[in-house]
Amino acid sequence: MKKTVLICLLMQFACAAVAGAADFTYMRPGARANAMGTAFSTVEDDACAVFYNPANLTTLTRLETRFETARRLSPDGLEGEASLAYIRPVPDVPDKVAGFGYYAVRQGGGRSSDSLTFATGRRAVIKYFQLPVFYGTSFKILNLRYQEKSHLGLGFDAGVRIENNSGLRTALVISDAMFGLGQSITTLTLGNSYKAGNTLLLADLKSRGSYSELFLGLEHPLFNGLLAARAGKGAALGGGHYLALGLGINTLPWTIDLAWSIPWAGYNENSGYYGINAGYRFGAGTFSEKLVGDASRQAESLKVQIDDLRIQRSNLESGIAAYRVNKSILETDLTMMQGRMREMETNLRDLQLQTLEAQYKKEKPKPVKKYVPPPPERWPKPHKAAAGETLRSLASRYYGNPNLWERIYEANEKNILRGLPVEGAVLTIPAPPPAER
Numbered sequence: 001m002k003k004t005v006l007i008c009l010l011m012q013f014a015c016a017a018v019a020g021a022a023d024f025t026y027m028r029p030g031a032r033a034n035a036m037g038t039a040f041s042t043v044e045d046d047a048c049a050v051f052y053n054p055a056n057l058t059t060l061t062r063l064e065t066r067f068e069t070a071r072r073l074s075p076d077g078l079e080g081e082a083s084l085a086y087i088r089p090v091p092d093v094p095d096k097v098a099g100f101g102y103y104a105v106r107q108g109g110g111r112s113s114d115s116l117t118f119a120t121g122r123r124a125v126i127k128y129f130q131l132p133v134f135y136g137t138s139f140k141i142l143n144l145r146y147q148e149k150s151h152l153g154l155g156f157d158a159g160v161r162i163e164n165n166s167g168l169r170t171a172l173v174i175s176d177a178m179f180g181l182g183q184s185i186t187t188l189t190l191g192n193s194y195k196a197g198n199t200l201l202l203a204d205l206k207s208r209g210s211y212s213e214l215f216l217g218l219e220h221p222l223f224n225g226l227l228a229a230r231a232g233k234g235a236a237l238g239g240g241h242y243l244a245l246g247l248g249i250n251t252l253p254w255t256i257d258l259a260w261s262i263p264w265a266g267y268n269e270n271s272g273y274y275g276i277n278a279g280y281r282f283g284a285g286t287f288s289e290k291l292v293g294d295a296s297r298q299a300e301s302l303k304v305q306i307d308d309l310r311i312q313r314s315n316l317e318s319g320i321a322a323y324r325v326n327k328s329i330l331e332t333d334l335t336m337m338q339g340r341m342r343e344m345e346t347n348l349r350d351l352q353l354q355t356l357e358a359q360y361k362k363e364k365p366k367p368v369k370k371y372v373p374p375p376p377e378r379w380p381k382p383h384k385a386a387a388g389e390t391l392r393s394l395a396s397r398y399y400g401n402p403n404l405w406e407r408i409y410e411a412n413e414k415n416i417l418r419g420l421p422v423e424g425a426v427l428t429i430p431a432p433p434p435a436e437r
Contacts, residue, residue, distance in 0.1 A: 008122065013151055019180040022087065024105045024112075024113035024144065025106075025113070025176060025185045025391060027072075027081065027113075027145070028051055028052060028103075029048065029051055029068055029070070029082075029083035029103045030048035030051065030052075030068060030083065030274040030277060031070065031229065031246060031258055031259040031276055031277035032046060032048065032065075032246060032248060032259070032277060033046075033048055033051075033052060034070070034244055034246070034259045034275060035217075035231070035232060035244050035246020035257070035258075035259035035274050036217025036218065036219060036231070036232040036244070036246065037202075037204075037215040037217040037231075037233040037244055037299070038052075038204070038215050038217075038218055038232070038234025039174050039202035039203055039215040039216055039217035039232060040052040040053070040191075040217075040347045041159065041161075041171040041189050041191030041193065041204050042056075042169040042170070042171045042191045042202065043056065043200075043202070044056045044059035044354070045059045045060060047060065047064045047065070047066045047085040047086075047087045047279060048066060048083075048085055048098065048101075048277075049099075049121075050083070050085050050099040050100070050117055050119045050138065051083070051088065051101050051102040051103060051159075051173075052140045053158040053159035053161065053171055053173045053189075053191075054119035054120065054121050054136030054137060054157060054158070054159055055136040055171065055173075056121065056123055056132050056133040056134060056136070056161060056171075057098075057099050057120070057136055058095060058096070058097050058121040058122060058123040058134050059122030059134070060087050060097055061089060061396045062089070062281050062282055062283050063087070063088040063089070063281075063283065064073070064086075064112075064279060064281045064282065065084070065085065065087075065279065065280055066083075066084070066278070066280075067082075067083070067084050067085075067277070067278055067279075067281035067361075068082060068083045068084075068275060068276065068277035069081070070273065070274060070275025070276070070277075071274050071275070072272070072274075072275075073271050073273075076270060077107060077108040077109070077110065079106070079107040080106050080107075081103070081104060081105045081106070081275075082103075082104050083101065083103045083104070084101070085100070085101045085102075085103065085280040086099065086100045086101075087099040087100075090120075090348075095122060095123035095124070096120065096121070096122050097120070097121045097124075098118075098120045098121075099117075099118075099119045099120070099121070099138075100116075100117070100118055100119075101116070101117040101119070102113075102114075102116055102117075103115045103432055105165040109147060110145070110146070110147045111124070111146050111147070112144075112145045113143070113144050113145070114142075114143045115140060115141065115143070116140070116141040117138050117139070117140050117141075117157070118138060118139045119136060119137065119157070120136055120137060121134065121135070121136035121137075121320075122134070122135055123135075129157070131163070131164060131165075131359045132162070132163065132164075133160065133161070133162050134160065135158075135159070135160045136158070136159055137156060137157065137158045137159075138156060138157040138158075138270070139154075139156055139178070140154070140155050140156060140157060140178070141153070141154060141337065142154075142155070142176075142181070144181065144407070147341070151180065152180055153179060153181040154179055155176060155177035155178035155179055155250055156176045156177050157160075157174065157176070157177070158177075159171060159172065159174070159175075160172055160173075162306075163214050164335075165194075167195040168192070168193075169192065169193045170191070170192050170302040171189070171191040171192075172187075172188075172190055172191075173187075173188070173189040173191070174186065174187075185208065187206055187207065187208045187209065188206070188208075189204055189205070189207075190204070190205045191203070191205070192204075193206040198218070198221055199218060199220045200218060200220070200437070201217075201218050202216065202219075203215070203217075204215040214233075215232065215233055216233045217230065217231065217232030217233070217244075218231055218232070224252075225250055226249070226250055227247060227249060227250070228247070228248035229246075229247060230246035230247065230248065230259075231243065231244065231245050231246070231272070231296055232246075232247065233332075236341075242261040242262055242271055242272045243262045244260075244261050244273060245259070245260055245261065245262065246258060246259040250258075251285040251286075252281060252284050252285060252286055253280055253281045253282065253285075253286065254278065254279070255278070255279045255280075255281070256276070256277070256278050256279075257276070257277040257279075257414060258275075258277075259273060259274065259275045259276075260273070260274050260278075261273045280356050285297070285382055290428075319387070341395075378382075378432060378433030379430060379432075380411070380428045380429050380430045381398070381427050381428075381429040382427070382428060383398075383424060383426070383427045383428075383429050384424065384425070384426050384427070385415070385421035385423055385424060385425050385426075385427055386423065388419075389420075389421055390405075390419075390420060391405035391406075391408050391409055391416070391419070391420070391421065392405045394421070394427070394429070395407070395408055396410055398429050398432070399432045401416050404433070407430055407432070408427065408429060408430070410428045411427075411429070411434055412425075412427045412428060419423070
């Protein structure tokens, strides 16, 4: 997918024709920017943002200066240019950066252009989306000189840029809103860029009056960021058509950008751009320090990721153990519930049987038996005296009261010897008194 996108962009570079710029106001400085076809409205961490979109100044966190010298070829003759950019964060004001830019163009015949730009950039966060938004404005002075006359104009640039977590950036820039030039050169730029892997793809749609043009560019780092290869559809002066190419060299605190061109009609065509830009970032570490620091940060990041994975593994193992315990508990509960269910099914069957029995008894009741009183007890009763029996034990046995022994004695005096019944004698047990019955 990424290769397809790159091939499509390169085919557009090879097939596109750039409309000629009628005057100097179409030109923009910066070897890096020109190498990417001036599709530079969404590019950050570059001091040349002061010439393209002041909103991107906020991405610079150190004092930085840049100087450029370049030449453009056109049928009207050679054109030379130089630029200077100075950027610094505003002291004691977080997320605010100020910048100054000077851009000079000279061409044969006494034609020239000089511009001064004073810019500031700020950064904020969209409250409900938690996404950063960059915005900035600049005050601009432009002096155009021709053989016949010159123009001095005052104006401003303003830009805003937003980005999302997927790497897509979008910018809207109003540039060259000038007064005093006798004509309107206000340009509206809608820019987009997307980072596909390590490759940055850029597209800027620029519109001035009824004229609009799409500028395309790309940038790809090489050798851990030591070099950067660039390509773009160049903006030509005088109507020439060319493919812009470039190379960036990152030797922090120095950075060097080179740009050159390949004319469509061959090397005999008098069109193109050749430039070199050198910048110095104060207080920045060297490239080797940055490379070691990046490697150290990557190693630390990998270590943190490994620790996180170990924690996740431990949590996962704990979760598995807890799941197994819960599974055992649930299986025990399920067994108990199944036992209760079988018990309830048994109880239900018993209740159904009891219901059927009750219904059957209700429909076919048993005949009621008449009460037959027991026959009256017959007195006196014979009793054969056994060894060890006494009158009191006999009274307790027949009357339930041992104190009634005299009643038995009176009825059996002849069979009583020394207060005890004679063993083997048949005693007559009279009826108990009425109160004992």
